[in-house]
Amino acid sequence: MSNPRNYQTEAIIIKGVKLGEADRILTLYTPHLGKIQAVAKGVRRPRSKMAGHLELLTYSQVWLARGRNLDTITGCQTINSFLQLKSDLWLTSCALYVTELVNQFAAEHIENYPLFQLLLKTLEPLCKDKDKELVLRYFEINLLNQVGYRPQFKHCVACNKALQPATNSFCSAAGGMLCPNCTQHEFLTYPLSVNALKVLRLLQDSDYATSSRLKLNSSISKELEGVMYDYLRYLLEREVKSATWLLTLKEQKGMLVPNK
Amino acid sequence: MDQGSIPTSEAVYKLIQGLSKLPGIGPKSAQRVTYYLLHAPEEQVKQLSDAILSIKQKTKLCSVCFNVTDTETCLICRNEQREHGKICVVEQPQDVPALEHTTSYHGLYHVLHGAISPTEGIGPDDLKINELLERLKSNKIDEVILATNPNIEGEATAMYLSKLISPMGIKVTRLAMGLPFGTELEYADDVTLTHAIEGRQEF
Numbered sequence: 422m423s424n425p426r427n428y429q430t431e432a433i434i435i436k437g438v439k440l441g442e443a444d445r446i447l448t449l450y451t452p453h454l455g456k457i458q459a460v461a462k463g464v465r466r467p468r469s470k471m472a473g474h475l476e477l478l479t480y481s482q483v484w485l486a487r488g489r490n491l492d493t494i495t496g497c498q499t500i501n502s503f504l505q506l507k508s509d510l511w512l513t514s515c516a517l518y519v520t521e522l523v524n525q526f527a528a529e530h531i532e533n534y535p536l537f538q539l540l541l542k543t544l545e546p547l548c549k550d551k552d553k554e555l556v557l558r559y560f561e562i563n564l565l566n567q568v569g570y571r572p573q574f575k576h577c578v579a580c581n582k583a584l585q586p587a588t589n590s591f592c593s594a595a596g597g598m599l600c601p602n603c604t605q606h607e608f609l610t611y612p613l614s615v616n617a618l619k620v621l622r623l624l625q626d627s628d629y630a631t632s633s634r635l636k637l638n639s640s641i642s643k644e645l646e647g648v649m650y651d652y653l654r655y656l657l658e659r660e661v662k663s664a665t666w667l668l669t670l671k672e673q674k675g676m677l678v679p680n681k
Numbered sequence: 682m683d684q685g686s687i688p689t690s691e692a693v694y695k696l697i698q699g700l701s702k703l704p705g706i707g708p709k710s711a712q713r714v715t716y717y718l719l720h721a722p723e724e725q726v727k728q729l730s731d732a733i734l735s736i737k738q739k740t741k742l743c744s745v746c747f748n749v750t751d752t753e754t755c756l757i758c759r760n761e762q763r764e765h766g767k768i769c770v771v772e773q774p775q776d777v778p779a780l781e782h783t784t785s786y787h788g789l790y791h792v793l794h795g796a797i798s799p800t801e802g803i804g805p806d807d808l809k810i811n812e813l814l815e816r817l818k819s820n821k822i823d824e825v826i827l828a829t830n831p832n833i834e835g836e837a838t839a840m841y842l843s844k845l846i847s848p849m850g851i852k853v854t855r856l857a858m859g860l861p862f863g864t865e866l867e868y869a870d871d872v873t874l875t876h877a878i879e880g881r882q883e884f
Contacts, residue, residue: 517833521799665804
């Protein structure tokens with residue numbers, strides 16, 4: 422028995438499911454333990470001391486006790502509650518999308534410190550920065566880097582030649598770009614303008630500080646959104662539920678206006 | 682249930698199986714209830730089984746507020762004494778008795794039967810939101826009180842509703858968030874404390 426009975430970790434709460442009368446099973450994303458699940462007892466009662474520190478999208482210090490199946494949370498203290506995220510519909514929805522992707526792509530108990538940092542460094546600018554779409558795209562591309570699905574944006578994945586500045590296509594099944602010559606052999610491809618491809622390369626290779634200086638016009642923004650949703654859906658082999666919700670909000674008038 | 686504990690009677694076995702599907706009742710509790718019923722007077726057991734059956738057969742949703750009722754419209758919606766210009770929007774039918782118990786609210790209700798949850802794939806069309814909007818259009822309502830749960834899903838639902846209802850020129854209010862009675866300040870979280878400070882009232 423090398424594992425201690427009690428341990429503590431930092432964690433971002435990425436999912437919660439009701440359990441029994443007043444408990445909840447939480448999915449936590451931690452810096453050194455990866456994705457873990459734990460039971461939070463009594464957090465659905467109004468007088469729970471832990472409830473507020475264990476709400477979704479909260480960054481907390483968590484104390485846990487090992488259990489036979491699931492570990493139990495014995496204490497917690499908020500590090501960052503991301504209050505701004507929680508007081509705006511569009512921001513909440515973006516943040517839920519981010520955490521859903523982390524939950525889908527991360528395996529349990531596999532440490533991935535860069536992914537934890539990416540998640541944290543995505544929730545912070547979502548609160549502050551203006552272009553939320555850019556934050557989401559930066560997150561998606563770097564998430565794929567971290568979990569082993571880094572898309573190929575420099576060479577054609579079929580003939581391996583460097584891409585020319587023309588309309589090349591992205592192919593989800595091949596995990597990268599196809600040059601115009603190879604595109605005809607593949608269906609289900611997504612034509613991408615030269616500028617959109619440049620943005621993707623920049624997002625893939627630069628840190629967030631550099632990437633955040635980009636100004637995207639709406640047509641490029643739409644192009645990138647389309648190609649990323651398509652690729653993510655292909656990899657997960659299912660719809661990303663919160664992405665569908667983001668689209669619903671965008672279609673309805675006045676839903677993106679910030680809350681007071 | 683493990684192999685060794687299968688009862689010799691099929692009727693007993695079936696009841697144990699059925700009961701153990703209920704929330705919070707495991708196989709052992711189910712077994713205890715079953716054997717209790719086996720020895721209980723037949724009249725009592727019959728009353729219980731009729732009561733169980735009738736919640737499926739006799740109840741329906743109120744055509745106005747979608748609360749659970751036995752009649753076409755519920756007692757609250759039919760009550761002329763209540764303030765018909767106020768609607769309190771709640772997630773679940775169970776929230777109505779909780780608010781009624783306070784006796785400090787005298788308006789009407791609207792039960793959504795859930796909350797918007799992007800990650801579960803529950804959207805506005807899965808809730809009674811369109812019905813609420815119809816109700817607001819066809820009646821003279823001057824205030825809508827959003828009483829969804831103070832968690833991420835409930836907040837998202839409240840923010841979504843306020844964006845839909847505010848343009849209709851109706852006053853939209855949200856239940857105050859603050860410290861629960863009987864607790865201690867030092868354990869409160871940032872979100873609750875921030876709301877409590879913002880929403881403080883003159884003493």
